Amino acid sequence: MPNTDTLAINGGTPVRDTKQKPWIRWPVNEEEEWEKTIEPALRKVYLSRAEGLPAINGSAFGEGFAEYCNAKYGIMMPHGTDAIMAALAGALDLDGIGEGGEVIIPNFTFIATASAPLSMRCSLALVDADPKTFTISPEAIEDAITDKTVAILPVHVCGHPADMGAIKDIADRHGLKIIEDCAQAHGAEYNGQRVGSLGDAGAYSFQSSKNLTSGEGGCLVTNDEDVRDRAHAFKDVGRRPGGARWEYPRLGWNYRTSEYLAALLLTRLPHLDEQTNRRNENAALLNEGLNQAGGLIPPHWAEYTTRHGYHLYMMLYQPEAFGGRARTEFVEALCAEGISCGPCYTSPLSDTGGLKSIADRYPDQVRRLPCPNIEYICGHNIIFSQQTLLGSADDMQDIVTAVQKIRDAWG
Numbered sequence: 001m002p003n004t005d006t007l008a009i010n011g012g013t014p015v016r017d018t019k020q021k022p023w024i025r026w027p028v029n030e031e032e033e034w035e036k037t038i039e040p041a042l043r044k045v046y047l048s049r050a051e052g053l054p055a056i057n058g059s060a061f062g063e064g065f066a067e068y069c070n071a072k073y074g075i076m077m078p079h080g081t082d083a084i085m086a087a088l089a090g091a092l093d094l095d096g097i098g099e100g101g102e103v104i105i106p107n108f109t110f111i112a113t114a115s116a117p118l119s120m121r122c123s124l125a126l127v128d129a130d131p132k133t134f135t136i137s138p139e140a141i142e143d144a145i146t147d148k149t150v151a152i153l154p155v156h157v158c159g160h161p162a163d164m165g166a167i168k169d170i171a172d173r174h175g176l177k178i179i180e181d182c183a184q185a186h187g188a189e190y191n192g193q194r195v196g197s198l199g200d201a202g203a204y205s206f207q208s209s210k211n212l213t214s215g216e217g218g219c220l221v222t223n224d225e226d227v228r229d230r231a232h233a234f235k236d237v238g239r240r241p242g243g244a245r246w247e248y249p250r251l252g253w254n255y256r257t258s259e260y261l262a263a264l265l266l267t268r269l270p271h272l273d274e275q276t277n278r279r280n281e282n283a284a285l286l287n288e289g290l291n292q293a294g295g296l297i298p299p300h301w302a303e304y305t306t307r308h309g310y311h312l313y314m315m316l317y318q319p320e321a322f323g324g325r326a327r328t329e330f331v332e333a334l335c336a337e338g339i340s341c342g343p344c345y346t347s348p349l350s351d352t353g354g355l356k357s358i359a360d361r362y363p364d365q366v367r368r369l370p371c372p373n374i375e376y377i378c379g380h381n382i383i384f385s386q387q388t389l390l391g392s393a394d395d396m397q398d399i400v401t402a403v404q405k406i407r408d409a410w411g
């Protein structure tokens with residue numbers, strides 16, 4: 001039976017009254033956990049007076065997170081952006097002074113994927129994505145390679161792994177390094193292997209919206225000891241791991257982190273798997289319900305994906321299923337029904353302010369290749385955020401009911 005209720009956007013009753021039934025807020029901070037776990041951990045750092053070096057918690061978190069990612073080494077960083085910079089410094093042996101060569105990145109990502117290589121004096125080639133997974137297209141990578149190319153920087157965007165098998169094959173054939181941008185992909189798996197451990201180095205973010213957070217934070221993971229040593233030097237004023245205080249064999253900066261943040265991350269890491277599983281279970285419910293409602297194409301899983309990270313649940317809006325209404329109208333209508341949603345990246349990264357101005361000022365530094373798939377994805381994507389997927393099955397049903405209600409009214 002079609003739902004004939006008036007849409008909330010037209011003055012009707014919303015499917016979900018968010019005052020009565022609020023959505024889960026992120027991070028999931030609870031008084032009880034503060035008392036039992038967080039406060040004692042922060043208190044311990046405070047009373048130890050070791051709030052920075054020798055970074056006992058930072059090292060323990062790096063090790064624990066590396067293990068979580070099936071990698072040998074982990075280095076905690078202040079942000080995901082500088083974790084990418086450290087990964088480039090480590091994998092390509094860059095000192096940030098000499099020219100770094102060209103790095104191929106997807107043109108559908110957050111600005112840090114571009115700004116990190118630029119700040120290591122690498123130029124950029126921005127290429128198209130796969131139309132289904134939204135991750136970098138291996139064919140587009142192959143087409144973009146020149147004799148200046150030094151590395152590929154795939155992004156596991158939204159939490160779906162990039163096609164690492166195909167990317168590795170290309171990298172091996174052309175002698176290129178692979179740096180994985182895992183900022184949106186905590187716990188995601190490619191053929192059973194956690195992302196970040198599949199290339200030369202991986203970079204994670206723990207910024208406040210991320211699926212594991214310390215407000216701000218990051219981590220580099222790698223299986224390569226030399227990469228680890230160079231990344232360590234980048235972070236800790238050129239020092240060797242375990243080296244003497246006044247010895248700086250390389251040029252490095254200070255990207256060390258506070259022990260309070262490491263202590264906080266150590267308390268949260270044990271919850272990551274359970275939360276990732278919950279997001280996956282709820283996403284499966286949503287996929288089923290939305291497929292039945294029609295009009296929104298749920299996230300696609302490539303065959304190689306054994307677990308999604310679900311930082312973003314990204315769908316493609318089909319206007320024809322909603323009487324040709326624009327995406328903005330649909331988003332307004334769904335938000336009015338009490339379901340928070342919105343578009344994510346709405347233009348290819350190369351067409352956004354910061355990068356456009358760099359391309360205008362330094363045309364040799366930014367090369368944009370044809371991106372028809374990304375243009376389509378930018379024009380049609382709508383997301384639910386990761387915390388939405390931490391709700392109950394009933395929450396997922398509210399989403400489906402609201403989409404169905406709008407379909408019935410406009411379809």
Ligand SMILES: Cc1ncc(COP(=O)(O)O)c(C=O)c1O
Pocket residue numbers: 078079080081082109110112113155181183184204205206207216217218
């Ligand atoms: C794909 C991607 N790369 C890199 C970053 C940078 O991380 P941070 O904000 O911790 O520097 C983010 C998130 O902010 C991101 O989404």
